[in-house]
Amino acid sequence: MEGLNEEGQWIVLMGFVISIAIFFLAILLNQSVLVGQTTAESVIEFPKSDIQDLRSEVWVIYSRYHSDTGSRDASLYDINQIALARKTAIIQNYPDDPRGWIIHYNNGITNYYEEVGKDEQGYYYFYY
Amino acid sequence: MVNEEGQLYTIEGIAAAALILTTVYLVLNSTMVFTSGETHIYDMQLEQLGNDVLAVMDQPTTWEKSDPSDLYPKSQLEIFIENNNQTGFEDTFLTYSTTITGTGKDTINFSANISYYNENLDQVESVFFTNSQDYYRENAVKVTRWVNIDNTLNTSVSGLDQRSQTVLLEVLLWRG
Numbered sequence: 001m002e003g004l005n006e007e008g009q010w011i012v013l014m015g016f017v018i019s020i021a022i023f024f025l026a027i028l029l030n031q032s033v034l035v036g037q038t039t040a041e042s043v044i045e046f047p048k049s050d051i052q053d054l055r056s057e058v059w060v061i062y063s064r065y066h067s068d069t070g071s072r073d074a075s076l077y078d079i080n081q082i083a084l085a086r087k088t089a090i091i092q093n094y095p096d097d098p099r100g101w102i103i104h105y106n107n108g109i110t111n112y113y114e115e116v117g118k119d120e121q122g123y124y125y126f127y128y
Numbered sequence: 129m130v131n132e133e134g135q136l137y138t139i140e141g142i143a144a145a146a147l148i149l150t151t152v153y154l155v156l157n158s159t160m161v162f163t164s165g166e167t168h169i170y171d172m173q174l175e176q177l178g179n180d181v182l183a184v185m186d187q188p189t190t191w192e193k194s195d196p197s198d199l200y201p202k203s204q205l206e207i208f209i210e211n212n213n214q215t216g217f218e219d220t221f222l223t224y225s226t227t228i229t230g231t232g233k234d235t236i237n238f239s240a241n242i243s244y245y246n247e248n249l250d251q252v253e254s255v256f257f258t259n260s261q262d263y264y265r266e267n268a269v270k271v272t273r274w275v276n277i278d279n280t281l282n283t284s285v286s287g288l289d290q291r292s293q294t295v296l297l298e299v300l301l302w303r304g
Contacts, residue, residue, distance in 0.1 A: 053182075060276050061294065078245040086254075
């Protein structure tokens with residue numbers, strides 16, 4: 001080791017420090033992109049609007065076809081058939097169940113089940 | 129004889145090479161994300177906006193019944209689809225979705241179609257409703273809304289059954 005030039009060790013050290021810094025920055029950049037993606041994707045994936053839309057539509061159908069159960073059931077069957085074909089979701093309504101009006105929604109990821117109860121006059125409560 | 133000078137430089141070189149190789153390997157071999165994370169955030173916001181606009185349009189603007197036999201008043205959206213009013217839908221939808229704080233307009237375009245259940249054929253069909261611009265595979269999001277319409281007078285989009293029914297309005301939304 002006698003012949004070794006010991007000058008410029010600071011420069012060598014800085015080289016190491018900078019390369020390690022770049023290494024960690026690369027990892028950080030990598031992770032941050034993934035985090036942003038998964039957060040937004042999970043928000044998109046959760047069918048919040050679908051369920052809100054379904055509930056408000058069930059309310060409309062209930063109110064509108066109060067005395068016309070034929071049209072009511074036809075409308076509910078439309079929802080069932082269209083949801084299967086266009087949304088790949090199972091949506092089923094059981095309006096005359098003894099427990100109340102039952103809404104069932106399942107799109108394979110999210111499963112939503114609701115029993116809408118009746119008041120003393122026999123009208124359904126749809127809470128918002 | 130082998131020259132034993134400069135051994136520290138050799139070790140240094142090997143260490144540096146290992147570092148560089150590991151870094152390059154990590155960067156190249158990690159999950160390749162072709163669309164950046166922000167894209168999904170903008171998609172999410174656009175989807176939220178679209179759902180809000182459709183929800184607003186699907187609220188009755190009055191509690192007065194147009195006909196005493198109606199149990200629940202009709203919303204704007206229901207009336208537009210019931211009467212096949214394409215310009216009415218387009219104007220209202222664009223007004224609600226492109227209004228921004230301050231002056232000017234946002235640049236949002238849409239293409240809407242309607243899916244309905246055909247009772248006689250026992251199948252679901254889709255028909256074009258209206259658009260603000262042709263869709264050429266821009267980065268778009270889809271928002272939907274159930275719409276209950278009374279088509280007993282056959283005034284709606286052609287192809288729908290002549291009865292009271294629920295159809296699905298599907299709207300593709302994109303910026304630009």
